[in-house]
Amino acid sequence: xxxxxxxxxxxxxxxxxxxxxxxxxxxxxxxxxxxxxxxxxxxxxxxxxxxxxxxxxxxxxxxxxxxxxxxxxxxxxxxxxxxxxxxxxxxxxxxxxxxxxxxxxxxxxxxxxxxxxxxxxxxxxxxxxxxxxxxxxxxxxxxxxxxxxxxxxxxxxxxxxxxxxxxxxxxxxxxxxxxxxxxxxxxxxxxxxxxxxxxxxxxxxxxxxxxxxxxxxxxxxxxxxxxxxxxxxxxxxxxxxxxxxxxxxxxxxxxxxxxxxxxxxxxxxxxxxxxxxxxxxxxxxxxxxxxxxxxxxxxxxxxxxxxxxxxxxxxxxxxxxxxxxxxxxxxxxxxxxxxxxxxxxxxxxxxxxxxxxxxxx
Amino acid sequence: xxxxxxxxxxxxxxxxxxxxxxxxxxxxxxxxxxxxxxxxxxxxxxxxxxxxxxxxxxxxxxxxxxxxxxxxxxxxxxxxxxxxxxxxxxxxxxxxxxxxxxxxxxxxxxxxxxxxxxxxxxxxxxxxxxxxxxxxxxxxxxxxxxxxxxxxxxxxxxxxxxxxxxxxxxxxxxxxxxxxxxxxxxxxxxxxxxxxxxxxxxxxxxxxxxxxxxxxxxxxxxxxxxxxxxxxxxxxxxxxxxxxxxxxxxxxxxxxxxxxxxxxxxxxxxxxxxxxxxxxxxxxxxxxxxxxxxxxxxxxxxxxxxxxxxxxxxxxxxxxxxxxxxxxxxxxxxxxxxxxxxxxxxxxxxxxxxxxxxxxxxxxxxxxxx
Numbered sequence: 142x143x144x145x146x147x148x149x150x151x152x153x154x155x156x157x158x159x160x161x162x163x164x165x166x167x168x169x170x171x172x173x174x175x176x177x178x179x180x181x182x183x184x185x186x187x188x189x190x191x192x193x194x195x196x197x198x199x200x201x202x203x204x205x206x207x208x209x210x211x212x213x214x215x216x217x218x219x220x221x222x223x224x225x226x227x228x229x230x231x232x233x234x235x236x237x238x239x240x241x242x243x244x245x246x247x248x249x250x251x252x253x254x255x256x257x258x259x260x261x262x263x264x265x266x267x268x269x270x271x272x273x274x275x276x277x278x279x280x281x282x283x284x285x286x287x288x289x290x291x292x293x294x295x296x297x298x299x300x301x302x303x304x305x306x307x308x309x310x311x312x313x314x315x316x317x318x319x320x321x322x323x324x325x326x327x328x329x330x331x332x333x334x335x336x337x338x339x340x341x342x343x344x345x346x347x348x349x350x351x352x353x354x355x356x357x358x359x360x361x362x363x364x365x366x367x368x369x370x371x372x373x374x375x376x377x378x379x380x381x382x383x384x385x386x387x388x389x390x391x392x393x394x395x396x397x398x399x400x401x402x403x404x405x406x407x408x409x410x411x412x413x414x415x416x417x418x419x420x421x422x423x424x425x426x427x428x429x430x431x432x433x434x435x436x437x438x439x440x441x442x443x444x445x446x447x448x449x450x451x452x453x454x455x456x457x458x459x460x461x462x463x464x465x466x467x468x469x470x471x472x473x474x475x476x477x478x479x480x481x482x483x484x485x486x487x488x489x490x491x492x493x494x495x496x497x498x499x500x501x502x
Numbered sequence: 503x504x505x506x507x508x509x510x511x512x513x514x515x516x517x518x519x520x521x522x523x524x525x526x527x528x529x530x531x532x533x534x535x536x537x538x539x540x541x542x543x544x545x546x547x548x549x550x551x552x553x554x555x556x557x558x559x560x561x562x563x564x565x566x567x568x569x570x571x572x573x574x575x576x577x578x579x580x581x582x583x584x585x586x587x588x589x590x591x592x593x594x595x596x597x598x599x600x601x602x603x604x605x606x607x608x609x610x611x612x613x614x615x616x617x618x619x620x621x622x623x624x625x626x627x628x629x630x631x632x633x634x635x636x637x638x639x640x641x642x643x644x645x646x647x648x649x650x651x652x653x654x655x656x657x658x659x660x661x662x663x664x665x666x667x668x669x670x671x672x673x674x675x676x677x678x679x680x681x682x683x684x685x686x687x688x689x690x691x692x693x694x695x696x697x698x699x700x701x702x703x704x705x706x707x708x709x710x711x712x713x714x715x716x717x718x719x720x721x722x723x724x725x726x727x728x729x730x731x732x733x734x735x736x737x738x739x740x741x742x743x744x745x746x747x748x749x750x751x752x753x754x755x756x757x758x759x760x761x762x763x764x765x766x767x768x769x770x771x772x773x774x775x776x777x778x779x780x781x782x783x784x785x786x787x788x789x790x791x792x793x794x795x796x797x798x799x800x801x802x803x804x805x806x807x808x809x810x811x812x813x814x815x816x817x818x819x820x821x822x823x824x825x826x827x828x829x830x831x832x833x834x835x836x837x838x839x840x841x842x843x844x845x846x847x848x849x850x851x852x853x854x855x856x857x858x859x860x861x862x863x864x865x866x867x868x869x870x871x872x
Contacts, residue, residue, distance in 0.1 A: 268700065269679050269747060270690050279627055280653045280660075287659035296663040297670060298677035302697030304628020390588045390595050454672055455662055455778060 143251060149203035150240045152210035153321055154255050160207060171212050172342035178202070182209035184346050187216050190232035191225065191354050198240060216347050218329060219339040225354050230325035238318035242311055246274055249310060253277070257320055266307060273300060273307035282306040285320045290450060290470040368407045373479035375472045376461040377453050378402050385416050394448070394456045397435070398472070401447040404436045405473055447472050508538035525796035528787040531647075533654065542785075549654030552661060553788060554668075555780035556614045557643040558607035565606035569835035572599045602835050602865070603642045608815050611643040615810065618646060618774045622668045626698050631807045638815050640795025640802040645788060658782050665781040670699070670773035675765040678703050680750075682758055689758040691743070691750035702772050703765050704743060710768035711739055722767045723760040731755035794821055799860035816840070820857045827859040828852070829868040837861070 148157040171179055182205055189196045199206050217229045241249060246263045253261035253275070261277045279301060286294050286306075300307040308316065328334055339347055374382070381399045384391050391399075396417075403413045413432050414425065435445045449471045453459045465482075469475045504524075509515040519527060530537070531553050535546030567583035574580070574589035575596040588595045615636065623629040623646075635647040656664075666672055678700040679692030694704040711732065714722075720729040732739055735753045742749040750761065780786055789795065791804040800819040820840045833848035839858040851871060854862075862868035 268696055269693060270681060271679070278652070280650070280656060283653075283656060283660035283663055287657075287663055292672050292674055293677050295672045296667045297672050297699060298674050300678075300696075300698050300700055301626045301667070302628075303625070388593075390593060451659065451662060455666060455782075 143255065145203040145207070146200050147248075147252075149200055149206035150198045151237065151252055151256070152207050153237075153324070154252065156255060157207055157210070161211060164208075166208070168212065168215050169340035169342065171208065172340060176208070178205045179208045179212060180343070180346060182206065183212035183216060184350065186210070186213040186233075187225075187229060187350050188353065190229040191350065191357050193228075193232075193357075196232050196236045198236060212343075214325070215337070215339060215343075216350055217325075218334050218337050219347055220351055220354065221335075222351075222354060222358075223329070224358055225350075226326055226329045230322040233325065234318040234322035237321055238314055241314035241317060244314075246310060249313065250275070253313065253317060256317065257324070261313075262305075268300065272309075274310040275308045275313040276305040277308070277313075279304055279306050282316070285316055285323060287451070288319055288323065289315075291467065369403065369412075370406075370476075370480060370483070372483060373476050375466065375475040376463060377450075377458050378472060380460045381458070382416065392456070392458075394453075395458055396431075397445075398447050398453060398458060400432055400435050401445045402472055402476075404432075405446060406476060410436060410438070506538050506540050508536075519793070525794075527790040527793040529790050530785055531783070531788055532785040547785065549656075550784045550786075552648040552650075552653050552656065552664065553780055553783075553786055554618055554646040554648075555639075555643065555777040556611050556618065556646070556775065557639070557777055558603050558611045559601060559642050560777055561607075561610050561614065561775045563607055563610050565604050566601075569602040569604055570600065572597045574598075602837070604836070605816060605838065607642065612810065612813070614775055615644045615646060618668060618776065619807065621702075621772070622774060623648065626667075627664075634807060636805040636807065636810055637789075637791050638803040638805065638813065638819055639789055640793075640800045640819060641798050658784050661782040661784070662778075665776065665778040667699075668774040668776060669778060670769050673699060673703075673766065673769055675703055675762045675769075680758060680762065680765075683751075688751040689761070691748060691761065693746070693748045694744060695746075699769070703769055704748065706768035706772050707761070707764055708740060708743060710764060710771070711736060719764070723756070723763050725760065728756040728760045732760075795864075797864050799857065799864045822857040822860055825856040826853055827856050828871040829854060829859045829862055830871050831862060831868045834862060834865075834867045 143154065143156055145160075148154060148160055151157065170176070171183075182199065186196055186209060188194075213229070217226055220226075241252065244252070246265075250261055250263035253259055259277055259281050261275060263274060264276050265272050265274045266276075267273075279296070282299075283296065286296065292298060296306070378399055381391055381395045384395070385399070399416065400413055403416070404410075410429065410432050414428055417428055437445070448456075450459060450466070450469065453472070465475055465478055469478060507518075509518065530550075532545075532550040533548040535548060536544060539545040562584045570584065571580060571582050572585040574592060574594060575598055576594040577589060577592040579589055579591040581590075585597050585599045589597060619631075619634060619636075623634060624631070627648075629648055629650065633649050635649055637645045637647070639645055653660075678698075679696070680689060681691075682689045692700045692704040694701055694708060696704065711719075716729050716733045719732060720726055723729055723732075731753065739753060742752045789802045791802050793802055794800070795802060799821065800815070801821040803813075803815075803819050805813055816838055817840055823840075828851065830851045831845075831847050831849070834845045836843065836845040837858070839861050840855060842855045842858045844852070844854065844858070859868065859870070863870060
């Protein structure tokens with residue numbers, strides 16, 4: 142059975158919503174003095190997420206904890222800042238995963254079934270030396286798992302049998318938490334939420350949070366990379382560059398990947414065209430048109446982004462992944478991370494060889 | 503191409519097709535609020551079927567040397583068979599190809615369809631036979647639709663995972679039961695009776711080791727000593743991994759790393775050759791069942807699973823039965839349509855059954871003569 146303490150830990154459960162409905166409270170009621178604790182706790186939750194601090198569950202007063210969750214969400218959605226929504230979703234998912242990992246199998250099963258309409262079975266099977274504690278429908282798994290970029294989360298590397306994906310308890314907890322994050326983020330683009338405005342009485346709290354978010358956001362904004370820095374180029378792009386330099390003809394997807402990558406790190410059309418110069422079937426007029434199109438200078442005026450890692454992998458262009466690869470899902474993200482590392486190490490490109498590219502998640 | 507059409511009834515669609523008689527007719531795999539809206543936003547995407555495309559063109563077969571040719575548009579070099587990625591003479595990629603399908607190609611495509619259904623969709627994905635709609639495309643292969651409402655809203659990322667799964671993309675045997683144990687060189691591995699890729703890998707290794715030559719194995723494990731060890735102990739190796747529970751580490755002289763390499767090479771033969779672009783598309787145009795294919799004059803035929811085995815596309819998909827026409831054949835390999843077989847032939851006039859003649863005309867290999 143799920144107790145009030147459980148609802149405090151997992152306020153996204155339908156039972157938590159029912160608990161709040163049972164109290165017959167609206168958001169504006171929470172502005173009243175008798176709920177000052179709830180407001181304080183809600184503000185604290187959002188604050189911690191902005192500051193990147195760990196949010197822990199306050200179980201001493203479960204009711205306040207439960208009520209503070211929808212109010213914190215209200216602040217976040219009313220801010221209309223995508224960055225803040227993502228940040229809050231991430232910290233809630235993290236907190237939730239921490240809690241879930243402490244739960245026994247039976248409780249985890251109960252939560253799994255009571256949260257997102259999933260059908261989960263704690264149905265351990267033993268395969269040789271390992272025990273897989275949970276199974277859930279493959280289509281439900283696929284709603285969430287593509288968010289993870291480690292190859293061990295690929296469906297290809299999961300035990301899939303009879304329409305069920307089998308998972309270890311810790312992976313199942315991770316999947317549940319990630320689904321929570323997705324739901325919070327996706328909800329933000331729903332009509333009802335986009336139109337949502339906070340009651341006047343609560344506005345001062347939101348303004349304080351907005352100010353803090355504005356300050357913090359500045360420090361997180363990443364500068365647009367300026368031109369190509371050698372030590373920061375991901376292995377996939379390096380491989381294509383090598384092929385081009387040796388005059389090899391490369392696939393359409395490879396051309397698209399390298400062109401979008403170079404344009405996005407701030408290289409000009411001429412620099413890109415120079416790379417293609419060695420290739421036998423190079424047709425400058427045509428190539429120029431295509432590169433300019435990708436750069437958003439002609440045609441649809443859309444500036445294209447490089448394909449993400451999953452796509453490159455599907456097209457067989459992901460080669461020699463290194464340790465940095467395991468931290469990213471996108472070649473541009475790799476580039477920015479390595480630039481940051483370089484800057485931190487005083488301009489020296491850090492060796493990131495080895496590791497085989499298998500991150501934990 | 504006329505797009506964004508919406509019909510109130512099957513009857514209205516039929517009438518439209520009768521009046522317009524298009525060379526090709528397609529429908530979208532997507533479900534929309536307003537299919538006739540001219541742009542994607544206005545259409546309101548509700549979801550899409552999961553579709554697999556199996557096309558003989560994507561599968562290298564030996565028979566392609568008999569009926570396919572390619573020619574480099576730059577240097578004029580030409581050859582037979584599966585077209586190379588680039589011209590072997592000048593390295594250019596502008597190749598003109600002439601491809602035909604024969605019974606062998608269609609047989610391979612059918613085997614691939616069975617593999618997709620029997621090895622992946624039913625046992626791994628838990629899809630039932632009646633949820634699988636099969637359609638002969640009218641040309642080189644088969645379309646498979648998975649009709650399960652639960653997966654209609656699956657995004658492109660999720661569909662990519664499904665496509666990668668059946669193609670074995672990103673497969674890491676270490677996630678499928680292989681594990682080093684404390685004792686140096688010793689390791690554990692999966693059981694052939696396991697489900698999913700786990701059991702498939704074990705079975706693939708068994709099949710591979712049963713039939714490989716030492717030369718082939720050396721290429722795979724990149725070590726003459728390891729290949730020698732495994733080949734000398736072949737029977738023991740096979741007996742060990744087939745035992746219950748399996749026993750992977752009983753022979754000295756090779757490491758987990760070698761077995762992982764064998765697993766990857768062997769698994770490639772068990773992967774399914776689909777055109778992944780079709781599967782990950784959430785709004786793909788698909789040839790409408792029961793319409794004619796503009797390149798063959800054959801019918802796109804919808805099939806039940808039970809009909810697939812005995813289905814002979816070059817007979818059952820023939821739409822024009824009876825009658826004959828006179829054609830001037832510019833060039834063709836050996837072709838069979840229905841019971842009529844002819845070729846190779848070039849620069850010759852002949853009278854042939856109507857379906858045969860229309861096939862050649864649609865392929866651009868012949869012209870009608872009166």
